[in-house]
Amino acid sequence: MDRPSVVVMTDAIVVEGLVKRFGATTALDGVDLTVAEGSVLGLLGPNGAGKTTVVRILTTLLLADEGRAEVVGLDVVRQADAVRASIGLTGQYAAVDEYLTGFENLEMVGRLYHLPKADARSRSRELLERFDLAGAADRPAKTYSGGMRRRLDIAASLIARPRVLVLDEPTTGLDPRSRLVMWEFIADLADGGTTILLTTQYLEEADRLADRMVVIDHGRVIARGTGDELKAQVGGQRLELTVRRSTDLAVAAECLRPLAVDAPRLDEQTRRLTVPVSGGVDSLAEGLRRLEGTDVEILDLGLRRPDLDDVFLTLTGHAAEENGGGTTDDETGTQVPAATGGIR
Amino acid sequence: MTTLGQTLSDSATITRRNLIKVKRVPDLLVFATLSPIMFVLLFRYVFGGAIQVPGDVSYAEFLLPGIFAQTVVFGSTITGYSIAEDLQKGLIDRFRSLPMSRSAVLIGRTVADAGSNSISIAVMALTGLVVGWRIHSSVPEAIGGFLILLLFAFAISWLMALVGLLVRTPEVVNNASFIVIFPLTFVANTFVPLETFSPVLRTFAEWNPVSAVAKSARDLFGNTPAAIPVPEVWSLQNPVLYSLIWVVVILAVFVPLSVRAYRRTASR
Incomplete structure (x- = not known):
């Protein structure tokens, strides 16, 4: 959790006063957040809180109604193409082409980031190796397990060495073992200096990976701070x-x-x-x-240990689950067992 | 901003991706081709006896260009289906988050589908040759006939791309396009000469671009029976020009609309 903090010069992500409405529903109601270069921010919230909406605006997939967002100093609307060249996105669904092999998937994404062919190929091999997929490199992704697809998806978002990586619920739906493997990969990336914005429903996950956390509910930031600060608020x-x-x-x-x-x-x-x-x-x-x-x-x-439920109970007076639906956001994920230790 | 070169290379990358699927799932192409073969055989042998084409041309010769036209138009509906499928699987999100050309996904899709359509036509032409269809014109004319068919199908692909982006559910795209494509390909001179139609249907059929496309192909393959009078309408007296006008108009309308929809779309 406590990675030696880098001397921070700039913010890689700046979000100010973001508002997004879908019809009568207000998905985001004035969200502000910053992510320091080289750090990991955990964006926490229950289903429908607006996490994915923030992600989609940051990654140029959606236009905000109000407010602004910058990634590595570039405006996500006016300089959308330059933003796209600097980010990697891993969405909630492993967006891999299941008919292509792992290698073909990565090579395709590399080419679409406009890497020269030879670079795209060598980088693909390298990432397949790094994400334990070398053995499955030439099999269609259709044959991959859920964990392998997620790893391939993350590998794809890393192919052009983006300065900022956006991970939208990277472990939702994974079994506990694959989740642990995924956490190790993400921690490695963070150690390598990549700026990461990570959304999750699980406090344990954010606790493990993030330097700082922002908790949102109903499209508003309801708490922010380090894991310890948050836990201090909810009682530890x-x-x-x-x-x-x-x-x-x-x-x-x-x-x-x-x-x-x-x-x-x-x-x-x-x-x-x-x-x-x-x-x-x-x-x-x-x-x-x-x-x-x-x-x-x-x-x-x-x-x-306090989990997201405790955070919500303390901060909002209602449990996280009661909160779902409403916006077009966030798929229901399998609930991870609460982070309990010791004997029961 | 992406340059033209980038657009072309991105489109080529996406085309390759789509063609790999055709290679990996050959069933798709097999079934896409089996149904036209079935159509060729059904119409040739089941209805062939009942449907008389006056003059020197056999029904098989009259029929084949019509079936080509119908098949490529049906073949283009796969564009809408595939795009809706990519949307549903989150692939469009991935593509939209990449610094690639905003039109490449659609170009790559429609070009790949034109490729599958070419394979379908080749298979049908071979089947046709077996059941008695012949080309009586010159090589350039015959090539022109195939090109008109493929160009028209390519234009319909762009219309279907928009449908796929707006409808978003592959199965619904399929059903929706069926409702439009079926009358469009049947209320035409695809299977029978227009003389037999009631006046209202006949007017529709005469101006139906599918009729013009089928007529163009027939003329260019030399399969038009001399005994059938050409209807007194401009569209069928100038079928090639009329078909090309449709191609240009459809592309001029639906390429920009589809690209705009792609830019704005958000899966879920």
Whole structure:
């Protein structure tokens, strides 16, 4: 998460007062954001929040009704062609031609970025190698798994070494293993100095990859900051403990108090105790050790990290899922399991 | 701004991509060709006995240019289908995010579809030769006949491109174009001489560009029965010119409209 931050001179992406309406629906209602050159910005929000609309305006696919956007100092409307030459886009759907082989797909995109033929070919080979697709290079993309298609799609967007890469929900719909592989590739790119704007529904993903995050809901920015800052706003990690007898709650709370970074919450009804902590699994282990010395009967003990739901619950008062639909935006993705650690 | 050279090279890249699909999924071309072969055989042997063409030309000779015309027009509907499919799969988004020419995707599509249409015509011509069709004109005239057919189909491809960009669902594009293309190719002199039509249909058929295209091909292949009087309408007395005017008008209207729609389109 904490990549050594580069000395920032300029912003590679500048978005100011972006407004976009689709008929009666306002998809974007004045979005401002900047992404420093060489950094990774996570654009977070539930389905229909407007993430994809921001992406489409930045990548010249859609015109904003109001406001402006610049990529590497170029206006996305007036200098659209120059913007296109400087960006790589990976959309929500792996936009690969399934009848072409992996190699042919990359070569085609390389040619359309106007790389000389030899460059397009050598670069294609190089990227297939790098994204673990060399073995499948000469097979039609039709035969690829979902994870392979996404990798091919990202490879395609990198073929002309763009200064800015836009990834729209790069792991939505992927199985957990492919997701991890994808995260490693994205982290590598970021380490290589590519400026990345990443949209995601998953706080864990943004946490893992992004230097800074912007959370949007109903087309408005509702929070921004580093992962830690956001988590500080939503309360950070905590131990959740369920006991058999409600009378044990106070005992358990007292016992765990040394670990708490904030006041524990007791809920007699559900016999649940919530203790804000900061030590991750160490807190969990320590809590368990401490509780062993008491006669508190534990039904369930777990470490919970804040996820996007918590962010939304805290910032907007409603859960992320209740929010979907409305705009033409964002496909429903498979929900990633909440980032829980420890025993359950 | 992209230069003309870039537009050509981008279009060539897209054409190549589309032709690779034809190569990888030969079923597409097989079925696209089987139906015209079926048409040739059906009309030749099922209706052939019932439909009399007066004079020295056999029904097979009269029929084939009509089937060519119908098949290439149907063949162009694939343009709309493919573009809607590319839209649906997000490929158009990818192309639109690239610094490539704004017209290359459409040019590459229509040119590739003209290529598949050429293959269809070649297969049908061979089938025709088997069932008794012959070319009685000179080589340049015969080439002219094939060119008119392909040019007209190319123009229809651009119309279909616009339909594909606006309708966006491949299956719907197919059904929608069927409703238009079917009457257009049947209410014409494609299969039967116009003498048999009722006056209203006849007027429509006389000015229907498909009639002019079929008539051009017939004239240029030397398949026009001398015994059938040429209708007293300008369109069929000057079928080549009339066909070319349609080609130019369709292109002049639908190339700019399609490119404009492409620039503005946004999948989903």
